Amino acid sequence: MPTIVVHTARSEFRIRRAFRDIVSATLHPHLWLVLGWLEVKQKYRRSKIGPFWITLSLGIMVAALGVVYSRLLDAEPRDYIPSLAAGLIIWQLIAGLINDGCTAFLAFDGVIKQLPAPLGVHLLRAVWRNFIILGHNMIVYILVMLIYLKNPGLVFFLAPVGLALIALNGAACGMILGVLSARFRDIPPIVSNAVQLIFFITPVLWRPENLKSRVWVVDWNPLYYLLEIVRRPLVGESPPLSFWAIAIGFTIASLAVGFSLFARFRGRVAYWV
Amino acid sequence: MPSISVQHVDVSFPIYEGAQRSLRHIMTNAGGRIASVTHRRVVVEALKDVSFDVHRGDRLAILGHNGAGKTTLLRVLAGIYEPLRGQVAIEGRVAPLFDISLGMDLDATGYENIRIRGLYLGMTEAEISTQIGEIAEFTELGEFLHLPTRTYSLGMRTRLAFGVSTCITPDILLLDEGIGAVDANFVEKADARLNALIERSGVMVLVSHSMSLLRRFCNKALVLEHGSVVFIGSIDEAVSAYTHGHERASEGGLTRPLSSH
Numbered sequence: 001m002p003t004i005v006v007h008t009a010r011s012e013f014r015i016r017r018a019f020r021d022i023v024s025a026t027l028h029p030h031l032w033l034v035l036g037w038l039e040v041k042q043k044y045r046r047s048k049i050g051p052f053w054i055t056l057s058l059g060i061m062v063a064a065l066g067v068v069y070s071r072l073l074d075a076e077p078r079d080y081i082p083s084l085a086a087g088l089i090i091w092q093l094i095a096g097l098i099n100d101g102c103t104a105f106l107a108f109d110g111v112i113k114q115l116p117a118p119l120g121v122h123l124l125r126a127v128w129r130n131f132i133i134l135g136h137n138m139i140v141y142i143l144v145m146l147i148y149l150k151n152p153g154l155v156f157f158l159a160p161v162g163l164a165l166i167a168l169n170g171a172a173c174g175m176i177l178g179v180l181s182a183r184f185r186d187i188p189p190i191v192s193n194a195v196q197l198i199f200f201i202t203p204v205l206w207r208p209e210n211l212k213s214r215v216w217v218v219d220w221n222p223l224y225y226l227l228e229i230v231r232r233p234l235v236g237e238s239p240p241l242s243f244w245a246i247a248i249g250f251t252i253a254s255l256a257v258g259f260s261l262f263a264r265f266r267g268r269v270a271y272w273v
Numbered sequence: 274m275p276s277i278s279v280q281h282v283d284v285s286f287p288i289y290e291g292a293q294r295s296l297r298h299i300m301t302n303a304g305g306r307i308a309s310v311t312h313r314r315v316v317v318e319a320l321k322d323v324s325f326d327v328h329r330g331d332r333l334a335i336l337g338h339n340g341a342g343k344t345t346l347l348r349v350l351a352g353i354y355e356p357l358r359g360q361v362a363i364e365g366r367v368a369p370l371f372d373i374s375l376g377m378d379l380d381a382t383g384y385e386n387i388r389i390r391g392l393y394l395g396m397t398e399a400e401i402s403t404q405i406g407e408i409a410e411f412t413e414l415g416e417f418l419h420l421p422t423r424t425y426s427l428g429m430r431t432r433l434a435f436g437v438s439t440c441i442t443p444d445i446l447l448l449d450e451g452i453g454a455v456d457a458n459f460v461e462k463a464d465a466r467l468n469a470l471i472e473r474s475g476v477m478v479l480v481s482h483s484m485s486l487l488r489r490f491c492n493k494a495l496v497l498e499h500g501s502v503v504f505i506g507s508i509d510e511a512v513s514a515y516t517h518g519h520e521r522a523s524e525g526g527l528t529r530p531l532s533s534h
Contacts, residue, residue, distance in 0.1 A: 007352065007361040031392040038389070042380045045421075114376030115369060115393040116352040183289075267355035270348070271286055 018263035025120025032121050036128035054136040069205055078148050085144040086234040087204040089137040090227050093130055095195045097170035100126040102188040104178035109273035123174040127167055152236035162229035165251050175258030179265045182272040222250045275365030275444035275476045277327040282359035284320040319345040321500045327476050334487040335480045336515045337497035343480045347447050365444025368394055383418035390437040404440050411436040439466045445476045484512050
């Protein structure tokens with residue numbers, strides 16, 4: 001199967017090549033599926049319970065924060081803890097996608113300079129890795145739901161739709177932050193600090209209802225809407241239509257910005273990393 | 274039909290790190306030329322107006338002193354660096370074999386690395402499954418293949434990478450040094466493999482400082498100097514021109530006419 005690769009410096013081919021890059025990465029999933037798994041496994045190599053450390057640490061966090069914050073916020077643990085577990089799991093997914101987006105290309109500089117593979121592989125790898133972590137964390141969610149005998153009902157099936165939107169944003173995030181971080185090395189630490197800060201102003205531990213009045217930081221936080229379109233179905237609530245509209249709009253915008261940046265600078269990434 | 278066509282290719286690197294002054298000093302003494310030095314960044318011109326063609330059966334040697342642009346040119350041929358100007362057309366399946374220590378997951382086992390490398394090189398899971406036995410046998414690593422590659426010696430890593438890269442039956446094999454860094458027994462096997470590969474009417478491009486190695490494997494050669502092609506032709510002529518050029522370097526470099534197309 002002879003492949004023909006043509007590289008020209010002519011800019012009109014950039015969009016087509018970027019598109020082909022993403023398509024060919026998507027159509028050959030074995031590589032990023034394997035890489036994502038290895039990355040997760042590697043972190044816990046030689047440990048007794050392996051990647052289940054992810055599950056365990058989240059479980060402890062939910063238990064500890066659940067006890068304290070349900071008192072602090074004067075909430076019924078039976079309602080608060082499932083919601084907290086779902087919220088933390090999705091927040092970890094979003095935060096992981098943002099942070100891994102920064103290192104999508106940087107962490108694989110050796111490979112990028114060694115082997116010609118579509119750069120889209122690294123974007124998909126980063127997204128997939130965070131979904132593997134999500135899978136491990138979902139065990140905590142299931143346990144919590146069983147403990148409190150909660151049944152989310154049919155709205156549960158809206159959660160995968162929301163997760164798909166988060167995945168698309170994760171890929172867009174990799175295109176934006178991955179390319180920018182390859183060029184400007186200050187971006188990853190800036191982003192990881194920002195993510196920590198945003199955690200506290202996003203309703204994960206608390207609910208917007210806990211606020212005395214509406215706060216613009218919540219209303220204008222796109223992550224809040226992405227979080228809610230998955231969290232609410234998980235605890236048996238249906239997110240309002242406006243939330244879906246905002247989440248979809250934001251996804252389209254981030255993909256548009258991401259793809260433009262990726263198309264423009266894809267050829268430079270190998271030089272920058 | 275495997276072929277590579279390179280036309281008027283320019284490649285330059287932006288250097289973003291500070292300390293331009295000392296860098297300027299280093300770069301003008303050896304290697305590529307610095308194109309522009311602004312107060313913010315330095316640009317190193319690694320390749321300038323490089324044009325040549327490689328066809329089936331060609332075993333091309335790339336000669337040049339350190340920093341002449343040999344590795345950069347290989348990366349352009351692999352499709353890793355997209356040139357700033359000019360055009361590169363690569364026809365055929367490319368297998369690059371550059372710095373062995375890069376691009377290998379040291380925490381993964383030998384088997385895992387075979388799989389990853391195969392996938393990167395465009396093999397399917399099925400192809401890897403049918404070939405993994407052969408690759409394992411070639412590497413002679415035996416039980417070591419179950420251990421993380423960080424426990425391997427450089428020679429063992431080389432065998433692993435070489436085994437995978439030549440197993441995919443590439444149309445175009447790109448080699449950068451390194452293959453001398455293993456024991457004699459392996460060189461014999463590698464030799465046999467390379468010859469078999471070349472007989473399958475592939476294309477090979479080899480970068481090395483070892484004239485004997487280049488003479489042994491190559492029939493054509495290209496000499497790079499400061500990122501420009503100064504000679505292209507038969508290996509023997511190139512080697513003598515290159516060694517002569519070295520002696521005359523202080524008088525202004527190679528004076529042989531450029532015989533690229």
